[in-house]
Amino acid sequence: MTTTFSTFSQPSSTPGAWLTSVDTGIYQxxxxxxxxxxxxxxxxxxxxxxxxxxxxxxxxxxxxxxRDEQQSPVEYRCKGLLSDSFQLIRLDPQTLERVDSHGExxxxxxxxxxxxxxxxxxxxxxxxxxxxxxxxxxxxxxxxRSQGYSADCAPHELDVDALEQHFMDAHSYHPCYKSRIGxxxxxxxxxxxxxxxxxxxVWLAIxxxxxxxxxxxxxxxxAFIKQEVGAQRWQQIVDQLAGRGRSIEDYxxxxxxxxxxxxxxxxxxxxxxxxxxxxxxxxxxDQYKAQQSIRTLANATTRERPYVKLAxxxxxxxxxxxxxxxxxxxxxxxxxxxQQLIASDSTARALDFVILGEVAGVSFDYSHLPQSRSxxxxxxxxxxxxxxxxxxxxxxxxxxPFNGLSHVENRYGDAPQQPFIEAWIREYxxxxxxxxxxxxxxxxxxxxxxxxxxxxESHGQNIVLIVKQGWPQRIALKDFHxxxxxxxxxxxxxxxxxxxxxxxxSHARLNRNSFILTDDVNAVRDFSCDCFFFICLxxxxxxxxxxxxxxxxxFWRMTAEVILDYQQAHPQHRDRFGLFDVFAPHYEVEExxxxxxxxxxxxxxxxxxxxxxVHRPQAC
Numbered sequence: 001m002t003t004t005f006s007t008f009s010q011p012s013s014t015p016g017a018w019l020t021s022v023d024t025g026i027y028q029x030x031x032x033x034x035x036x037x038x039x040x041x042x043x044x045x046x047x048x049x050x051x052x053x054x055x056x057x058x059x060x061x062x063x064x065x066x067r068d069e070q071q072s073p074v075e076y077r078c079k080g081l082l083s084d085s086f087q088l089i090r091l092d093p094q095t096l097e098r099v100d101s102h103g104e105x106x107x108x109x110x111x112x113x114x115x116x117x118x119x120x121x122x123x124x125x126x127x128x129x130x131x132x133x134x135x136x137x138x139x140x141x142x143x144x145r146s147q148g149y150s151a152d153c154a155p156h157e158l159d160v161d162a163l164e165q166h167f168m169d170a171h172s173y174h175p176c177y178k179s180r181i182g183x184x185x186x187x188x189x190x191x192x193x194x195x196x197x198x199x200x201x202v203w204l205a206i207x208x209x210x211x212x213x214x215x216x217x218x219x220x221x222x223a224f225i226k227q228e229v230g231a232q233r234w235q236q237i238v239d240q241l242a243g244r245g246r247s248i249e250d251y252x253x254x255x256x257x258x259x260x261x262x263x264x265x266x267x268x269x270x271x272x273x274x275x276x277x278x279x280x281x282x283x284x285x286d287q288y289k290a291q292q293s294i295r296t297l298a299n300a301t302t303r304e305r306p307y308v309k310l311a312x313x314x315x316x317x318x319x320x321x322x323x324x325x326x327x328x329x330x331x332x333x334x335x336x337x338x339q340q341l342i343a344s345d346s347t348a349r350a351l352d353f354v355i356l357g358e359v360a361g362v363s364f365d366y367s368h369l370p371q372s373r374s375x376x377x378x379x380x381x382x383x384x385x386x387x388x389x390x391x392x393x394x395x396x397x398x399x400x401p402f403n404g405l406s407h408v409e410n411r412y413g414d415a416p417q418q419p420f421i422e423a424w425i426r427e428y429x430x431x432x433x434x435x436x437x438x439x440x441x442x443x444x445x446x447x448x449x450x451x452x453x454x455x456x457e458s459h460g461q462n463i464v465l466i467v468k469q470g471w472p473q474r475i476a477l478k479d480f481h482x483x484x485x486x487x488x489x490x491x492x493x494x495x496x497x498x499x500x501x502x503x504x505x506s507h508a509r510l511n512r513n514s515f516i517l518t519d520d521v522n523a524v525r526d527f528s529c530d531c532f533f534f535i536c537l538x539x540x541x542x543x544x545x546x547x548x549x550x551x552x553x554x555f556w557r558m559t560a561e562v563i564l565d566y567q568q569a570h571p572q573h574r575d576r577f578g579l580f581d582v583f584a585p586h587y588e589v590e591e592x593x594x595x596x597x598x599x600x601x602x603x604x605x606x607x608x609x610x611x612x613x614v615h616r617p618q619a620c
């Protein structure tokens with residue numbers, strides 16, 4: 001089976017020429033998705049009032065009132081699901097329609113919807129930016145769908161690197177799921193994961209007195225960086241520096257994304273480039289390909305070599321993808337800590353999950369720069385090396401990014417739609433496969449929470465499912481430099497807790513949602529529950545209901561059974577089951593659309609009903 005989205009390809013020299021012959025069917029579906037996904041988040045986060053009524057097949061008709069240019073009432077109507085999973089709303093964008101005061105029906109475009117629905121927010125200082133992100137999402141999603149991509153084999157047989165290109169749907173909730181502010185269409189084609197274009201990174205030398213370097217205590221960093229650069233190329237760099245009267249011993253070497261080099265580093269650090277505090281060393285011999293996160297690159301020359309996560313001053317979904325110095329430094333510290341906890345815990349070892357360690361990091365040290373340069377430079381020059389998943393896979397294993405499990409083939413094409421996991425469901429049966437998925441996915445997350453007191457940011461892109469012929473075996477977890485949260489007073493083994501590089505006050509003011517340490521145990525629990533239960537598992541619950549008629553209540557009952565089996569098998573953590581109560585009546589989850597519409601000046605969270613609560617142990 002192949003997946004084909006279009007019959008033409010885009011000429012690389014004319015980035016917009018393809019729009020003159022774009023497939024109108026694809027264009028309509030992309031626009032419907034952007035408007036529909038925006039609408040469902042505005043409803044769920046209570047930005048807009050709505051009414052709903054039951055229709056057929058267990059669906060609801062959602063109706064939202066607006067006003068047109070003449071201030072006449074209009075209605076936006078869309079069928080969808082009011083789910084049992086945190087009461088999430090899932091609209092079917094292909095049913096979206098606008099009904100004017102004369103009863104005439106039409107398909108709303110993005111700007112029409114924004115004008116008619118968000119009139120009360122026209123004075124928001126963030127609205128113009130939000131609109132741009134929505135526009136760019138629509139354009140770049142259309143570009144990726146119009147490239148003529150087709151899979152080389154049946155999609156469920158693709159390896160994990162190919163799946164990073166294949167899973168083009170991106171974030172299923174966030175309306176700005178592909179905004180990539182800062183990327184031109186040429187940039188998007190060159191660096192977007194959907195295009196899998198080989199990338200050569202820029203090697204840069206930073207004077208030691210301007211660099212911050214950290215690495216795992218189990219690593220010889222000097223040997224590591226030479227291997228990353230390549231022995232022959234390393235000698236060329238040594239000779240290149242010597243030719244300028246400089247010694248390699250006085251510099252740290254790090255990779256820089258070519259987009260970042262051209263658009264940010266040269267204009268922001270021209271002073272350091274002129275003085276020799278930064279030195280351009282050319283581009284890498286190895287080639288890389290972008291993963292779904294865009295700034296994380298997989299080594300396409302030698303896939304067992306580490307991934308590199310690079311600072312990028314590009315905005316996607318809710319964040320500018322910079323790498324703050326403290327996070328670069330903390331990555332190896334947190335990695336060593338987690339791996340120590342797992343190695344010294346028989347239960348964790350038996351669960352056989354993989355921690356993809358962030359083994360090394362290099363960052364520019366911005367502390368010596370004047371305050372007037374901080375806005376242009378903060379977090380713009382840094383890299384983290386993360387272990388390759390391929391080093392952990394057995395010969396008969398395949399890996400799948402978790403968010404791809406709910407992928408539907410041909411969603412934007414004319415061929416019949418089919419879930420990515422269809423072949424596995426046919427072979428093993430819906431309930432058996434789903435139970436096995438939960439058995440290998442849930443225990444590692446709750447074990448780290450219960451047994452250690454650490455919340456994990458394990459959302460769909462941060463979990464990789466490892467399967468054998470489609471049967472779930474174990475999981476790999478990643479992204480820890482700012483993806484853990486804990487209360488030092490509530491750690492199970494506080495004596496092993498490392499000292500982290502602290503969060504700068506300026507960073508905390510800019511993003512109130514970015515922190516690792518807290519005194520609030522519920523914030524620790526919710527960090528895991530928001531990412532894992534609310535994002536990952538709720539998406540699967542809704543997907544399995546829509547495509548396989550598995551009742552959501554049954555899905556959450558199976559999930560609860562896995563948690564309760566864990567609790568029964570590990571009574572030594574009994575006190576902590578209540579402390580980190582995953583069966584609580586409600587969780588707090590981030591309001592992602594409000595963050596873009598209203599800004600990050602305050603924490604924006606919503607209390608949502610927990611579908612696990614009805615399955616709580618009677619003693620709780």
